[in-house]
Amino acid sequence: MSDCSEIIKVILTHNKFLVLSHAHPDGDSIGSQLAFASVLRELGKDVLVANQDPIPDKYLFLSGVDGVMTTIPPDYTCDVLAILDTASLKRLGSLAGQLPVKDVVMINIDHHVSNDRFGHIMLVRPERSSTSEIVFELIKAMDIPLTPERAEQLYTGIVTDTGSFRHPNTTFDSFITGASLVKSGADPSRVASALYSANSVSRMRLLGLVLSSIDVVRDVCCLTLTREMVQLSGASMDESEDFVDFPLSLKGVRVGLLFREEGDGQIRISFRSKEEMDVDEIARVFGGGGHESAAGCVIRGELEDVKKAVVREVFKKLEEGKEQSTRS
Incomplete structure (x- = not known):
């Protein structure tokens, strides 16, 4: 199913969340993860964010990246496993073999047309430019404020997945969402500088x-x-x-x-x-x-x-x- 209401219900009725995304993280996977985790923490939830690979240097300017882990602790348990921007479980890489599966609700939030439709609750919208755009809609549906930090995380996700609003997946809604995120505090100049004007010699x-x-x-x-x-x-x-x-x-x-x-x-x-x-x-x-x-x-x-x-x-x-x- 593709309804925010079911995910909101799970969020409000559970306490411990594991938030994952695909190996070799990019701007959209990182931005959507961080914003989603930030909302959970504001609601008082216990949250662990992890990816197989470290965050690339150019995304280290985003708030919350220092809390992203590259392994799941042994014997870790949670109530909800939220997997974002990931078309199939195998795309989790090594973390796919570390998943807590007993008595866990699995949420699948993604925009890939090739998504395997895994999980108990799915919010899969291929018509959206990015998973960050979907998380934006989820946050709005929950009537939770878009802080400048969240706005910048989601704006980064949309910018990177649309190629700075150049790729064919860019839609009218992408621009409207981007404008709303800027209005909420995302700084386009800061994001562009971090992504495109901070190259290393190597x-x-x-x-x-x-x-x-x-x-x-x-x-x-x-x-x-x-x-x-x-x-x-x-x-x-x-x-x-x-x-x-x-x-x-x-x-x-x-x-x-x-x-x-x-x-x-x-x-x-x-x-x-x-x-x-x-x-x-x-x-x-x-x-x-x-x-x-x-x-x-x-x-x-x-x-x-x-x-x-x-x-x-x-x-x-x-x-x-x-x-x-x-x-x-």
Whole structure:
């Protein structure tokens, strides 16, 4: 079901909450988690917030990040497990194996079209730009004040998931919500400075190495990020979060791909697209998912083999689109 009232009822009638989101946290997962947890604490609830991976440096300006853990304490128990911005439980990474499951109400709040609809209560709205936009609606429904700290957390989530209101998931409501958050105290200049004007030298070196790997075939552009590049630059892998956006800045490119070499033989692929090219369908072929214009997956294998398999599937999808266009 997709009704705020059921979640509000659970919040008001339970006391101990575990708030989680996906591995490799981004602005939306972090912003929505922090704002949701802040509301719970204002209501006097016992709250633990956790993610598999540490908060990336560029989000450390947000209030409450110092309280986010990367593990769940052994034998931890709670009344409610709230999972935000996460399409499937496996996206929790290592935390998926640490979940308290006995006598727990599981809440699923998300905006991914590929959401598995897990949990006892679901607030899944793919038409929303971000999970932060959904949490904003939930807070308004609860008639709880939007403090400047909460407003900035949610504004950051919307800005990052819409690419500063540039991506196709940006809607009229995204702008209205953004304006309301600014009115409530979010500082657009401060957020933009933290997100886009505080790059480290190591990140810029890593970006240079990744851009040098550029490979364009017709309307598909691929970038590759290897572990060697990370070592040479002195950067961390989480500093590459938005590198996948660069391919779409090229004229004529419809699909951008970033292949990131991770440990244990795993390759993380990020997809971006424009002109109504659905990359969520491609990511699902490889066990991933996301949105029509932004998706991802993880494949185990040799880097070059994985690249060939994914690019082959992208071209297959492009050809199908051309055939459908011709028939219509």
